[in-house]
Amino acid sequence: MPIKMIVTDMDGTFLNDAHTYNHARFAQALHLMQKRGVKFVLASGSSYPRLVREFAGYEAQLDFISQNGSVSHAGTSLTNVVPISHPDIDHIIRSVHKSFPAEHISELIVAGVDTAYVDQTMSPASLADTKIFYEQVEVVPDLTQLTTLRPHEAFTKVAVRYTDPVSPTQFKRIMDGQLPNHLLMETSGFNTELIGQAGATKANAIAQLLARDQIAPDEIATFGDNENDLGMLAMTPFSYAMANAAPLIKMQAANVTEFDNNHDGVLNEIIKLLK
Numbered sequence: 446m447p448i449k450m451i452v453t454d455m456d457g458t459f460l461n462d463a464h465t466y467n468h469a470r471f472a473q474a475l476h477l478m479q480k481r482g483v484k485f486v487l488a489s490g491s492s493y494p495r496l497v498r499e500f501a502g503y504e505a506q507l508d509f510i511s512q513n514g515s516v517s518h519a520g521t522s523l524t525n526v527v528p529i530s531h532p533d534i535d536h537i538i539r540s541v542h543k544s545f546p547a548e549h550i551s552e553l554i555v556a557g558v559d560t561a562y563v564d565q566t567m568s569p570a571s572l573a574d575t576k577i578f579y580e581q582v583e584v585v586p587d588l589t590q591l592t593t594l595r596p597h598e599a600f601t602k603v604a605v606r607y608t609d610p611v612s613p614t615q616f617k618r619i620m621d622g623q624l625p626n627h628l629l630m631e632t633s634g635f636n637t638e639l640i641g642q643a644g645a646t647k648a649n650a651i652a653q654l655l656a657r658d659q660i661a662p663d664e665i666a667t668f669g670d671n672e673n674d675l676g677m678l679a680m681t682p683f684s685y686a687m688a689n690a691a692p693l694i695k696m697q698a699a700n701v702t703e704f705d706n707n708h709d710g711v712l713n714e715i716i717k718l719l720k
Contacts, residue, residue, distance in 0.1 A: 447481070447664065448483055448664060448665065448666050448683060448718055448719070449482070449483055449484065449658070449660045449664040449665065450483060450484040450485075450486060450654065450655070450658065450660050450664065450665040450666075451478065451483055451484070451485050451486065451665065451666045451667075451668075451715055451718075452486040452487075452488050452510075452647075452651055452665060452666070452667045452668070452677060453486070453487065453488065453667070453668040453669075453711050454488055454489060454647075454668060454669040454670060454671070454673075454674050455487060455488075455489040455490075455491065455496070455499070456489070456490075456491070456578075456634060456635075457634050457670040457671060457687065457689065457690075457706055458668050458669055458670045458674070458687050458706055458710075458711060459487070459668065459706070459711045459712075460499070460706065461706055461707045462706070462707055464499075464577060465499075466499075466709075466712070467709050467712060470709050470712045470713075470716075471712060473712075473716065474712050474715045474716055474719075475503070475506070477715070477716060477719040477720070478715070478719065479506070481719055483719065484508060484654070484658060484660075485506075485507050485508070486507070486508040486509070486510060486651070486654060487500070487507060487508070487509050487510065488510040488514075488647045488650070488651065488674075488677065489509075489510070489511055489512075489513075490511075490512060490513045490578075490602075490604075490631075490633035490634075490637075490639050490673055491511065491512070491578040491579060492511050492512060492516075492556060492559070492561060492578065492579045492580055492581070493509055493511040493512075493516055493518055493558070493559065494559055494579070494580035494581045495511075495577070495578055495579055495580040496509050496511055497509075497521075497580075498580055504520060504521055505520040505521060506520065507520065508520070508654060510647055510650040510651065510654075512556055512601050512602040512639070512641065512645070513602065513631055513633065513639050513641060513645065513646060513647055513673050514527070514641075514645045514646040514647045514648070514649055514650040515527045515528075515556075515601035515602050515641050515642065515645040516558050516601055517650050517653065517654075523558065524653075525650070525653065526558055526599055526601060527601065527641070527642045527644060527645035528599040528600060528601055528642070529600050529601060529602070529603070529628070529640075529641060529642060531592040531596075531600070533625070533628060534555060534591065534592055534600050534603065535589070535592055536623075536625075537603045537624070537628075537640055538553070538555070538588060538589055538591075538603070539589070540620065540623040540624070541553060541605055541620075542589070544619050544620065544623070545607065545611065545616075545619075547566075548608075549607055549608055549610070549611050550605060550606070550607055550608070551568070551571050551606050551607070551608050552567065552571045552574065552575055552604065552605070552606035552637070553567075553588060553603075553604075553605055553606075554575055554579065554603065554604040554605075554606075555588065555591055555600055555602075555603050556579065556600065556601055556602040556603070556604065557595075557598050557599060557600050557601060558599060558601060559581055560581045560582070560583050561575065561579035561581065561582050561583070561604075562582075562583050562584075562585050562588065562591055562595075563575060563582060563583075563584055563585070563588065564584070564585065564586075564587065564588040565584050565585065565586055565587075567584070571606075572584070601641060601645070602639050602640065602641045602645075603639070603640045603641070604633070604637055604638070604639050604640075605620075605637065605638050605640070606635065606636055606637045607636055607638075608636065611636075613632060613636070613638075616638060617630065617632075617638070620638070620640075624640065626643070627642065627643050628640055628641065628642065628643060629641060629642065629643040629645070629646070631646075631672055631673040632671060632672035632673060633671060633672075633673050634670070634671045639673065646673075646676050647673065647674065647676055647677045648676030648677045648679070648680055649676075651665070651667075651677055651680065652680075662680045662681050663681055663682055663683070664681075665680065665681050665683065666681065666683040666684070666685065666714075666715075666718060667680060667681055667683070667684045667685065668684075668685045668687065668702070668710075668711045668714070669684075669685075669686065669687070669690070669694065669698075670686065670687040670689060670690040670691075670694060670706065671690070671691075671694065672694070674694070675694065675697050678694070678697050678698045678699075679697060681699070682699050683699065683700070683718075684697075684698045684699045684700065685698055685699075685700045685701065685702050685711075685714055686698035686700070686701050686702070687701075687702050687705060687706055687710055687711075688701060688702050688703065688704055688705040688710055689705035689706055689707075689710075702714050
């Protein structure tokens with residue numbers, strides 16, 4: 446059955462460790478996709494403005510799933526937002542502050558559709574790192590007062606990046622007991638957890654695109670490397686875990702790429718699929 450849609454994660458998957466990609470190879474792959482009528486979708490935990498920055502000049506031709514499925518765009522048009530209630534935002538921030546010493550949390554970010562908000566106490570190094578993934582970042586005097594400062598804004602994700610000695614298992618164990626069932630926490634790599642509505646997943650956002658374009662799950666190919674990609678890797682027999690992915694992720698995918706993210710792993714597989 447021919448592939449009609451290709452969906453890829455970004456960091457650790459499509460992008461190399463320097464957060465860029467082989468532009469000439471991408472132009473070749475995109476030409477093949479467009480020649481065969483294949484949709485290309487970027488699905489990331491980071492923000493839409495960041496994705497547009499990475500694909501400047503191509504944005505009108507692509508679909509974007511950002512913030513792990515909380516925000517979707519068809520080209521430059523916003524098509525779906527799954528917000529978190531303001532009381533839930535307040536609860537998440539309080540829970541993080543209560544559960545971990547400040548020195549063990551390097552980044553606490555509340556994301557809206559376009560703008561991400563951070564506290565003025567964030568270090569310059571962490572702020573610079575945040576801007577890689579969120580592009581439009583606003584520093585506020587007190588993040589605990591954000592919903593009061595922005596009473597009409599739709600917030601979509603809370604990102605928490607922790608440092609040693611906090612482990613992923615420890616962070617999840619502590620926070621899982623404090624989050625209501627309608628919120629979901631997913632690992633996004635880089636010692637970062639993204640918290641949002643339980644229904645705001647990459648897989649659900651992809652399902653909306655499949656319904657829009659009348660494409661079956663076995664007509665898509667998906668690429669990922671981390672926990673937040675597992676749902677979309679389970680959707681299709683044409684799923685690919687990256688060669689650099691953890692063993693658990695590789696076990697959940699139907700295929701493993703020949704090359705890792707630093708050697709055009711996704712682009713090479715796309716070209717093989719479509720040639």
